[in-house]
Amino acid sequence: xxxxxxxxxxxxxxxxxxxxxxxxxxxxxxxxxxxxxxxxxxxxxxxxxxxxxxxxxxxxxxxxxxxxxxxxxxxxxxxxxxxxxxxxxxxxxxxxxxxxxxxxxxxxxxxxxxxxxxxxxxxxxxxxxxxxxxxxxxxxxxxxxxxxxxxxxxxxxxxxxxxxxxxxxxxxxxxxxxxxxxxxxxxxxxxxxxxxxxxxxxxxxxxxxxxxxxxxxxxxxxxxx
Amino acid sequence: xxxxxxxxxxxxxxxxxxxxxxxxxxxxxxxxxxxxxxxxxxxxxxxxxxxxxxxxxxxxxxxxxxxxxxxxxxxxxxxxxxxxxxxxxxxxxxxxxxxxxxxxxxxxxxxxxxxxxxxxxxxxxxxxxxxxxxxxxxxxxxxxxxxxxxxxxxxxxxxxxxxxxxxxxxxxxxxxxxxxxxxxxxx
Numbered sequence: 001x002x003x004x005x006x007x008x009x010x011x012x013x014x015x016x017x018x019x020x021x022x023x024x025x026x027x028x029x030x031x032x033x034x035x036x037x038x039x040x041x042x043x044x045x046x047x048x049x050x051x052x053x054x055x056x057x058x059x060x061x062x063x064x065x066x067x068x069x070x071x072x073x074x075x076x077x078x079x080x081x082x083x084x085x086x087x088x089x090x091x092x093x094x095x096x097x098x099x100x101x102x103x104x105x106x107x108x109x110x111x112x113x114x115x116x117x118x119x120x121x122x123x124x125x126x127x128x129x130x131x132x133x134x135x136x137x138x139x140x141x142x143x144x145x146x147x148x149x150x151x152x153x154x155x156x157x158x159x160x161x162x163x164x165x166x167x168x169x170x171x172x173x174x175x176x177x178x179x180x181x182x183x184x185x186x187x188x189x190x191x192x193x194x195x196x197x198x199x200x201x202x203x204x205x206x207x208x209x210x211x212x213x214x215x216x217x218x219x220x221x222x223x224x225x
Numbered sequence: 226x227x228x229x230x231x232x233x234x235x236x237x238x239x240x241x242x243x244x245x246x247x248x249x250x251x252x253x254x255x256x257x258x259x260x261x262x263x264x265x266x267x268x269x270x271x272x273x274x275x276x277x278x279x280x281x282x283x284x285x286x287x288x289x290x291x292x293x294x295x296x297x298x299x300x301x302x303x304x305x306x307x308x309x310x311x312x313x314x315x316x317x318x319x320x321x322x323x324x325x326x327x328x329x330x331x332x333x334x335x336x337x338x339x340x341x342x343x344x345x346x347x348x349x350x351x352x353x354x355x356x357x358x359x360x361x362x363x364x365x366x367x368x369x370x371x372x373x374x375x376x377x378x379x380x381x382x383x384x385x386x387x388x389x390x391x392x393x394x395x396x397x398x399x400x401x402x403x404x405x406x407x408x409x410x411x412x
Contacts, residue, residue, distance in 0.1 A: 002315070007268060008338075009338075012334065089249075178253070179259070
């Protein structure tokens with residue numbers, strides 16, 4: 001994370017810096033074969049000796065090198081399917097555009113009730129013995145079912161799951177270095193994989209639609225009985 | 226040979242030979258440092274602020290010096306520098322002063338466009354033996370108000386700027402005496 005200063009207003013905006021590394025379209029998912037439309041995108045590179053034969057065949061079948069990360073981006077219809085093998089750089093995003101950012105959040109490990117669910121704990125003094133941060137009661141007695149109800153909030157593993165931050169503004173874009181500077185903070189620790197997609201709650205950016213050469217397959221009309 | 230044996234025996238060397246695409250990450254492995262350098266060109270175009278706080282500048286402000294900061298609105302704030310927090314674009318200094326018997330501390334981001342000038346009013350006689358001088362918050366080590374030193378400095382500055390003292394150096398801050406930097410080379 002860093003900051004951007006506005007020289008006219010003197011305002012400081014915290015920002016996160018994200019770098020795109022060899023992002024390439026690997027495959028398509030179509031309604032005919034998979035039941036939905038999506039673009040499978042790969043990032044980075046993996047040595048072929050560390051890739052299984054099945055995966056090697058998958059990449060070779062589409063004419064791309066093996067990828068470190070593979071991710072799908074769902075699209076509305078076949079017009080959103082980019083050309084296979086197309087490189088996506090930082091220039092894909094425009095400055096001032098809004099995007100949704102998905103990443104696995106920082107793992108907090110086995111977290112207690114106060115951290116995980118915001119329990120208030122007990123007092124720090126006044127005779128409280130050995131139970132300053134504990135859960136307290138976990139439910140009623142006989143009248144509440146004689147058991148702990150399923151879904152009771154308790155300590156446990158926290159973090160390390162996918163989190164989406166919506167409407168993140170793109171502050172700057174550096175095509176040559178593959179850098180995208182985003183306003184504010186995004187989920188995940190330093191160096192984690194981050195998925196950027198157009199914000200669904202904002203109007204689409206004004207760019208020409210880049211589509212693949214695949215023609216739209218018209219589904220034959222089915223008889224309704 | 227049956228179908229599966231044939232599959233096992235074929236090497237599919239061509240699958241392993243698709244070359245990787247050129248990598249921006251390998252070419253520019255330090256995006257944060259690159260971004261800092263690029264943004265500093267916009268907010269510190271002459272490089273003077275960076276030079277003032279550069280670690281290799283022996284006349285740079287040190288913790289313990291009294292600094293005077295002037296903001297874009299014209300308001301000044303002066304105080305003892307308790308700490309220099311180095312974070313690239315977010316580098317800041319902590320200044321402590323006593324205004325009307327109340328201790329006031331202020332973090333100043335040196336690269337903020339609101340900060341027009343940072344001047345060294347008075348250097349510490351002896352180099353402080355630590356980087357964070359939080360002990361100066363205690364009454365025993367509290368320097369108190371720095372208004373006296375700032376008044377003297379402003380008087381001297383006025384005289385120099387009017388040319389009365391005949392000193393030509395526009396920066397007018399005296400070089401740091403070698404004694405107050407004793408032990409630096411030992412670091």
